[in-house]
Amino acid sequence: MLQLYIGNKNYSSWSMRPWVLLRQAGxxxxxxxxxxxxxxxxxxxxxxxxxxxxxxxxxxxxDGDLTVWDTLAIAEYV
Ligand SMILES: N[C@@H](CCC(=O)N[C@@H](CS)C(=O)NCC(=O)O)C(=O)O
Known part of the structure; x- marks a missing residue:
């Protein structure tokens, strides 16, 4: 299963973005x-x-052995 490390969604809009994307995409x-x-x-x-x-x-x-650490890269990857 994918793991998304994020900070506080109120204070880290960078964290919020891939979280919303993954949720929205199901x-x-x-x-x-x-x-x-x-x-x-x-x-x-x-x-x-x-x-x-x-x-x-x-x-x-x-994602297993692969780590993606930038918001836009995460968006492209998923
Ligand atoms: N370019 C990165 C920026 C991520 C970023 O700056 N995250 C902040 C939290 S919102 C952080 O982790 N800062 C820790 C630091 O600056 O040491 C992305 O798009 O994901």
């Missing part, structure tokens, strides 16, 4: 919330994304 996915504490290298936010995305940003789509 594509099943698991939503993985990443809490915004801070963007410092030692933050929980960055630690949760470590090993998931090289950019350390949300949204991130994980």
């Amino acid at each position: 594509i099943p996915f698991e939503e993985v919330p990443v809490r915004f504490d801070s963007f410092d290298a030692s933050s929980q936010f960055k630690r949760q994304l470590q090993g998931v995305s090289p950019t350390g940003k949300v949204p991130v789509l994980v």
Whole structure:
């Protein structure tokens, strides 16, 4: 199953966009919330994304071995 790592939908419109797209298209996915504490290298936010995305940003789509970490790229991929 696709996994979509996203931040708070109120504060991260970047996160909201692929979430809406997947829902609207009826594509099943698991939503993985990443809490915004801070963007410092030692933050929980960055630690949760470590090993998931090289950019350390949300949204991130994980499809098995493939990781897509940019909103427009996610849109094109799905
Ligand atoms: N170009 C990226 C931008 C994503 C982005 O900037 N996300 C913000 C949250 S809305 C983020 O994760 N920022 C963390 C940081 O700047 O370290 C995309 O389109 O997905």
